[in-house]
Amino acid sequence: MRRPILAAALMAGVFATPLAAQDLPTLRIGLADDADALDPTLGRSFVGRIVFGGLCDKLVDLDARLNVVPQLAQGYEWADSKTLVFKLRPGMKFHDGTEVDAAAVKYSMERHLNMQGSARRGEISTLDRVEIVDPLTVRMVLKTPTAPFLAALTDRAGMIVSSKAAEAAGKDFSLKPVCAGPFKFVERVAQDHITLDRFDGYWNKDAIKLGRIIYRTVVDPSVRLANLQAGALDIAERITPTDVDAVKKNPKLKLAVYDGLGYQGITFNVGHGERAKTPLGQSALVRQAFNLAIDRAALVQVVYAGMYTPSAQAIPEASPFYASDVPAPARDVAKAKALLAQSGAKLPVVVDLTVTNSADQVQTGEVLQSMAAEAGFDVKVRAMEFAASLDADDRGDFAAHLIGWSGRADADGNLFNFLHTGAPLNVAGYSSKEVDAWLDEARAVTDVKARQALYGKIAVAHMTDVPLMYLYINKWITGMSTRVDGYIPIADGMIRPQGITLAK
Amino acid sequence: MRGHLGIRILQVIPTLLLVSIYVFCLQQLMPGDPALVLAGEERDPQVLAQIRAELWLDRPLVIQYFHWIGNVLTGDFGFSWRIRQPVAMLIGQKLPVTLQLGTMAFIIAVSIGVPMGIISAVNKNGFLDYLANGIGLAGLSTPNFWLGIMLILLISVQLGWLPPSGYVPLGEDWRQSLATTIMPAFVLGNAIAAVLMRHTRSAMLTALEQDYVRTARAKGLTEWVVVLRHALRNALVPVVTLGALELGTLLSGAVLTEQVFSVPGFGKLIVDAVFNRDYPVVQGVVLVTATVYVSLNLIADVLYVLINPRLRGA
Numbered sequence: 001m002r003r004p005i006l007a008a009a010l011m012a013g014v015f016a017t018p019l020a021a022q023d024l025p026t027l028r029i030g031l032a033d034d035a036d037a038l039d040p041t042l043g044r045s046f047v048g049r050i051v052f053g054g055l056c057d058k059l060v061d062l063d064a065r066l067n068v069v070p071q072l073a074q075g076y077e078w079a080d081s082k083t084l085v086f087k088l089r090p091g092m093k094f095h096d097g098t099e100v101d102a103a104a105v106k107y108s109m110e111r112h113l114n115m116q117g118s119a120r121r122g123e124i125s126t127l128d129r130v131e132i133v134d135p136l137t138v139r140m141v142l143k144t145p146t147a148p149f150l151a152a153l154t155d156r157a158g159m160i161v162s163s164k165a166a167e168a169a170g171k172d173f174s175l176k177p178v179c180a181g182p183f184k185f186v187e188r189v190a191q192d193h194i195t196l197d198r199f200d201g202y203w204n205k206d207a208i209k210l211g212r213i214i215y216r217t218v219v220d221p222s223v224r225l226a227n228l229q230a231g232a233l234d235i236a237e238r239i240t241p242t243d244v245d246a247v248k249k250n251p252k253l254k255l256a257v258y259d260g261l262g263y264q265g266i267t268f269n270v271g272h273g274e275r276a277k278t279p280l281g282q283s284a285l286v287r288q289a290f291n292l293a294i295d296r297a298a299l300v301q302v303v304y305a306g307m308y309t310p311s312a313q314a315i316p317e318a319s320p321f322y323a324s325d326v327p328a329p330a331r332d333v334a335k336a337k338a339l340l341a342q343s344g345a346k347l348p349v350v351v352d353l354t355v356t357n358s359a360d361q362v363q364t365g366e367v368l369q370s371m372a373a374e375a376g377f378d379v380k381v382r383a384m385e386f387a388a389s390l391d392a393d394d395r396g397d398f399a400a401h402l403i404g405w406s407g408r409a410d411a412d413g414n415l416f417n418f419l420h421t422g423a424p425l426n427v428a429g430y431s432s433k434e435v436d437a438w439l440d441e442a443r444a445v446t447d448v449k450a451r452q453a454l455y456g457k458i459a460v461a462h463m464t465d466v467p468l469m470y471l472y473i474n475k476w477i478t479g480m481s482t483r484v485d486g487y488i489p490i491a492d493g494m495i496r497p498q499g500i501t502l503a504k
Numbered sequence: 505m506r507g508h509l510g511i512r513i514l515q516v517i518p519t520l521l522l523v524s525i526y527v528f529c530l531q532q533l534m535p536g537d538p539a540l541v542l543a544g545e546e547r548d549p550q551v552l553a554q555i556r557a558e559l560w561l562d563r564p565l566v567i568q569y570f571h572w573i574g575n576v577l578t579g580d581f582g583f584s585w586r587i588r589q590p591v592a593m594l595i596g597q598k599l600p601v602t603l604q605l606g607t608m609a610f611i612i613a614v615s616i617g618v619p620m621g622i623i624s625a626v627n628k629n630g631f632l633d634y635l636a637n638g639i640g641l642a643g644l645s646t647p648n649f650w651l652g653i654m655l656i657l658l659i660s661v662q663l664g665w666l667p668p669s670g671y672v673p674l675g676e677d678w679r680q681s682l683a684t685t686i687m688p689a690f691v692l693g694n695a696i697a698a699v700l701m702r703h704t705r706s707a708m709l710t711a712l713e714q715d716y717v718r719t720a721r722a723k724g725l726t727e728w729v730v731v732l733r734h735a736l737r738n739a740l741v742p743v744v745t746l747g748a749l750e751l752g753t754l755l756s757g758a759v760l761t762e763q764v765f766s767v768p769g770f771g772k773l774i775v776d777a778v779f780n781r782d783y784p785v786v787q788g789v790v791l792v793t794a795t796v797y798v799s800l801n802l803i804a805d806v807l808y809v810l811i812n813p814r815l816r817g818a
Binding site for chain 1 (some may be wrong): 534535537540542544545547549550551554556558584586587588589594597598653657660664667668673763764765766773778779780781
């Protein structure tokens, strides 16, 4: 029994030979990782989202200024604080020829909500029911007023799949996904490439100037760059900051460098089990001192050639919810020493810092170590494999953890789950009644000004409590051939094929 | 001979069973909860519980093991937890790639290592000996990933002769296939060539001092006939053993090289699976690797007998 399966699989591996049959150019994109399941309900990886950018359209999308703009929906409206109404474009088709209508939206949203293993449930858990008003109108009714719900639909939770294909494939849908994006699935060889071909029935097909996209997995950043330099790739995502100069000097290449939505920071264990019982975990003064002992700009300069944006907030400056009156504190060793003295902690204060075992993270740890030493801290850098460090976080088996967050379009996605008492990602064990109330209220109101004020208060309180110490906002550094035009940089780091052209 | 072979083949079954238990237990010792890794950034306890239930992670280990091995015996290696493709299909995609790469590397290693070993032994302490030793030492001490990146920069980026990375299946376009695999095969073969060279040299030195070599020379045979037909044949036995072991190592040991050249092979499959705690893939790959390894040893045993007739009675 085993032999036929293996033999068939062997044949599939060796003889899979699709041919491009169109005159439009093929765009080759180098991804830094292998995508996981190609099913918008199950997918969890960042690079998977990039592939979905070609494969699956969403109800709504983000523009360069992080506004929510129409995609499959030609418009949306908050009927009240719990009811969101979408009007779909007429005549849209899925890759299998079936129609994109209100029933398909209802089916996909319920699939996101109920399918076993769904990775979307958490993002849209506040959704109570989806009602079909007419074939092109859907009404989504929420359990409680939730302002960030709309932003969640600009990502995988807003992707609509063909109900016919999904029903037929069941759990195997990810082997041959059928959506309503500009490109349809052709083949995938795990860890090597994913091929998509232009979909002629796409609703916005005039925006598509490519015949085929091949997403190639090239994990090693120097090799990704070498592929770009040799012309084997047209776009390479996540060029390392230290390679930026090499790209700039190459007349055949260009760069798009822009702020992302995510941050890098240190999570302190302030109330999660036994390991919170250190001067660092118990005393906000000690954490404030640590915060003042670090020169963020110098850190970014040393480790990342100055390419990232130093920051003391979880939200990027581009967001309307960034608190411009809470800048990153300048390094002040004298004040840090004074705060330590005031806290009464015994010197040197030991900081057991967990870092991921990659070269840049370890280097960041070492830079923090030498800076903090001057103020009276003894930072012990402990390199750990990523999966093991997550496990340790969940058990509360850490004192300080250098870890990032990829970021969400809405401010709530960068704050609530980390700071609200009992929230799933609050591994710090932080709990503040005031902050909880502000976070709850910022979810409930849809008015941007009112939410700005609430997130501003949270930013101020954060500088006193310092349960997380944000270090910098990530930047996306995308390298591409000068033949590529029309790439639109948007803070979510996706590569949207709409409008991209490739000269011969 | 036939009985000996029969016993060797029977020994394979308990060996593989032990390997399966060993791998299964070993990965339980790895820190890091697979459900946590799978859940990605969304670590909602409800989601975690559901993942554990779906993947049988909430059941006793013994049950998990028998569930898996039972399926394997019926030919079902299960699904990759991360990318949701059948493990058999993944192995089917990767095994030919690594076999091709390994075979090419091995051919390169043998065609460099063995002649160099012979030349070096025949010219013991001469210039060619020192030269061969020097090259061998350099080959052994050059890290694969460094050599790989240097080759890419020189041959692909600067000269533009070969594609920098990637892989094209043999059945699709054999020229492109060779073009994409020749650099990684050279990098892999380079280190093995050095080992083979050292072993061939010392085995040849021993053989050249034997009585039968003196007899052969006394018979008036030319030096090359003595070296190639009489000494080399005897010297090859340990070299074949080593070759079989190295070929086995190529299966799983090509990780760094596969990573550098983005060759979607076996090594890369298992390393990614370990980091993602994708247990069904780890188990499937290790089991297949062990099967290949054991088979190669079996083939080496048969080869001894063919090379050295005196072993036929044993």
